[in-house]
Each structure stands twice: as C-alpha cells, then as structure tokens.
Amino acid sequence: MNNDTMSNGGLSMGDGPTYLCDLFDFSTITGVFFILIFILSVTVNVLLLCVIFTYETLTNVTNLFVLNLAFSDLVFTSTLPFLATYYLHHWVFGDFLCKFVMAAYFVGLYSSVILLTAMTVDRFIIVVLHKWPNNYVRRQRCAVIVCVAAWCISIGTSFVEAINAKAIHASDTTMTCESISPGNGFQLGAILQLSLLFLLPFAIIVFCYCAILKTVLQSSNRKKYRTVAVVFYIVAAFFICLGPYNVMSLFEGVDAYQTCNVQQSFHIAYHICLILAYSHCCMNPLLYLLSQKLRKHLLHILPCQLLRKKEEERGPTTVIRTAPQTSAIILEMQAQ
Template identity: 55%
Template sequence: MSDTGVNNSGGVVYFCDQMFDFETISGAIFILIFILSLIGNILLLCVIFIGNNLKNVTNLFILNLAFSDLVFTVTLPFWAVYHLHHWVFGNFACKLMTAAYIVGLYSSVLLLTAMTVDRFITVVLHNWQINPTRRQRCAGGTCAAAWVISIAASVSDAVKVKVETEWNNLFKCEDPSVGSDVNLGYYLQVSLLFFLPFAIIVFCYAAILKTVLQTSNRRRLRTVVAVLCIVTAFFICWGPYNILLVVMSLYEPVGCYAKERLFNAYSICRILAFSHCCMNPLLYMLSQRLRRLLLQLFHCENGRRKNREKSNGQNTSVVQNVAFTAQNSAVMLELPSK
C-alpha cells in the first residue's frame, strides 16, 4: 500500500516510498479467520444445544460468547474485501458492519467479565447461600445487559462512520471526525468497556487462584483454569490492539520509516485481535464435558451414516434376491415342455 503521507522535514515535502503490502495479507488472513471461526462456533453451538444443559450458568455464558463471536465473524468478509480492494458495499453497510464489529467486541468483554465475577462468587464467596434458580436468572439478566450495553456503545460509532472518496477515487469506510472531544469520547469508551473490565478480571482471578490453591478440589481447579485460559486469550489478542490505538491517537510519527513501523505494528496487532473469534472454540474444548459432547456429536453422525449404509445394503440385497428369484422363475416358465 502506498503511503500518501508526506514528510515536511526541513521545509521539503516529499512522498514516502512504497511500503510493505500488509493490506493484501490482512485481507487474506481475515478470510481464513472467517472460515475457521464460522465452523468452530457453529460446532460449539451444536454441542451446547445437544447437551441440553442451558440451565448451567457457565454454559449460558459460553453460548452467548459463541453468538458474540459469530456477530464479529460476520463482519470479516466485508473487512477482507475492504483491505483487498476498497469499500464497495455502500454507506448503510459501512455503518452496519461498524456497529456489528463494536457489538461483537464489547459484548465479549462484558460477558467474560460477568463469567469471571460468577466464578469469583462461586469460589471465593462460596459461603453465600445462592439459590441456583436465582443465580441462573442473574446470569440471564447479565447476558441481556451485556448485549444492550454493547449495542448502545455501537450506535455512536455507527452514526459517525461514513463512506468517503479518497484521492485515487477509491472509497473508504471511516470516521472522518477529528478533535479533542472525539479523542476524549474514545478514551472514555475504551476505559469503561475494556480497561475497567480488565482490572475487574485481574482482581477476581487473583482472589480465585489464591482460594483454589488453598483447597484440594481438582474439579473446581479445572473449571477455573479453563475460564482463566479463555479470559487470558481474549486480553492477549485484543490488549495490544487497543493499547496501540490509544498510542496512535496520542503520537504522530515523523518520517516515512516511523510511519511504516507504526503501520506494520498496527496491522499485526489487528490480525492478532481479529483471530480471537476462531480461538474461542478451541479453548472451550478444554472442558472435558464439551469434548465428550463433541465426540458424541460426531459418533452420532457416524452411527447414523453407518445405519443408513447398512439399511441401503440390506435393501440392495433384498432387491437383488428378488430380481434373481424373478429371473429364475422366468427361465423356468420358458423351458419347453416334454
């Protein structure tokens, strides 16, 4: 991708040389992530529904997280085409995909935070006498609130973005507004919906690990470790990207080499962040129960296939026997009488 920025060092204005083409690589990787995420999250939903244990609070959170990942996944083909070519889908799709992107991101953060707090209450505050029905209702209300908050957060970004024409007559889908008020709103949103949940999760897991290490309940330890891996993977993927966005809003690189390094770092962090949606199904398989349900799903399909093949084989044999009998009968009828 050509860098259209200029360097004004010493009063001389010149264009930067050709940069490494991360746009094409990003677009191709987004398509791969889309395929993997779609397959993985649909399989995960099938496993959860086959288990028929939606009354389990952890499963309820995982179900909502899978839907959140799918909402984010739907946007990937549009961003892939955008990076491979330019924005060809119009202004409405620009706003809709931006909103879906924000909903998928922030709903994941809030749901992971809620799941961590639930683990905190279950493990650390285990002396509380919590009614299972009440706990399930609270989890359902929390999931609904996470969706409402993330949708509300997406509205402002969806309203701001629009399709504009670049200098080379290509279209881009971006937020054209600039200024300190815009940056303040962005800092507030990222702080409340990313860094604050991160602080809550760190606090909860510090207390959870301290409590679990003092006990010998291996089953509880496995559950805590599985949820910890899911949360850690999210912040490893999305943390560098959000931090870099804040840095880019505060720092203006001087010179083509600095611009290229910052752009390359941004592209790598964005690929890492977007890949999170296809990592979740693999992390969920850390649960022995989910692995068992997945195996049951494939065994069920294999059993049905074998039954169909066996049934078809039996039907074929019957047809062949009938045909052979009919043929023999016809031959006997054609024999000349003595």
C-alpha cells in the same frame, strides 16, 4: 476499522512536518488473515453451539453465558468478509453497509467483553464467596438480566458508532469506510474504549481469577494445576488479543511525524495487533472446547471414530466441577 490514510505515499495528520515514505502494503496480508479467522471462528462457534444445544441444559448459568458469548462472537465474525474485501480491494458496499458493519463490529465487541467479565464475576462468586446465600433461581435470573443488559448496552452504543460511520471517496475509483468524529473525538473515543472496554474489564478479570486461583491452590488435590493452566489461558487470551490493539489505537496517526523506519515499524505492528484483536472471536470457543466434557460431546457430533476410540482408551479423566455448597473447586475422577 479503516485502512491507514495514504497521502502522496505517506501518512498525514493535520498540520506539521510529514515524512513521505513508501510503506510496505500490509493490507493484502491482513485481508487474507481476516478470511482465515472468519472460517475458523464460524466453525468453532457453530460447533460449540451444536454441543450446547445437543448435550447441555440451557438453564445452566454457565451454559447461558457461553451460549450468548458464542452468538456475540458470531456477530463480530460477520463483519470479517466485508473487512477482508475492504483490505484486499477497497470499500465497495456503500454507505448503508458501512454503517451496518460498523454497528455489528461494536455490538460483537462490547457484548463479548461484558459477557466475558460477567462470567468471571459469576465464577468468583461461586468459588470464592461460597458462604454467600446461593439461591440458584436468583442466580439464574441475574444471569438472564446480565445477558439482556449486555445486548442492550452494546446495541445502544453501536448506534452512536453507526451514525458516525460513513463511506468516503478516497479517490475517483476507491472508497473507504471510516468513523467521522469532529475535533479530537477519535482520540477521546479511543481513550474511553481502552479504559472501559479493556482496562476495567481486565482489572476485574485479573482480580477475580487471582482469588479463584488462590482458592484452587489451597486445595490438597495435585491435579488442581490443570485448572490453574486453564485459568491462565483465558486471561492470557483476553490480554494478548485485545491489549496491544487498544494501546496501538491511541497512537494511530502519530507516526506521521516520525522517520520512515519508525513509520514502517508502527505500520507493521498496528496490522499485527489488528489481526490479533480480531482473532479473539475464535479464541473463547477454542478454549471451551478444550474441556474434556465438551470434547467428548464434540467427538460424538463429528464423524471422528479414530479420535473417539483414542479418547475412550484413555479411561478415567479429570473433570472440574464447581459446587455452590463447598468451599473450593472439586476435582474428581470420573469415567467418561
């Protein structure tokens, strides 16, 4: 979460040849995007929470996961004003807030990935493994345990990251907030993060959703393709937002040994991937608010008479339900 380390106009990394390049300063653009992501994320996550608390039952397992995921996204989002200031200016908040922001960043990141994976596994069990004994009370208790475990794991892990975080004087007038890891700790940490927080969850998500799609495609209702599209969007958002940044993090600093053109390309690509990674905190609520049921509730909360009238004029709409007792997702026509 630190800016690229500049040394005499170029990037440096230990011993070895270093090319001195006048790289395009991407920090201002990144800071502006962080502000925009912060505004959008707070708006959509708060709206999602309002819909859940107003119209939905909190004892529902899916709503429980969505509720915790929204809070997780908000924790992650809370770091963006600090990081926007960091990129637009420099770190001005001192050592304590450096550790606090670093901890909040990893709490939001880890809990979001764990909860998203848990939601996928829950859907897989309900839709695909429908012949398993389905005790709703037991499933509800397991969901609560998973949510508590997600927060405990993410908070516990964040303490390690917070201890390594430190506000450092980059010059007499500027400071940076960086994670200080001895030796090859950063590279090892990046590899572990890529493996445990992206590759493993993504593999689980892809496997579960492939099985879900197979079940959906076996149903006779042609409206099932709407479900296929929603599933694709969820997986694509997870991969597009988090994938490139996790891969780019492995090569951070290696560009110091490359030509200026390569350094410039890597520098721009890294910041684009960084923006994509942070935008994930507003992607999940946007996808869930695309649900016709949640959109209907949202229109009752917001003063959108014209949009509400258009929604009512559509007449019957397709609602997707999961039935524990049946072998597939049931699609049925229901008047809104």
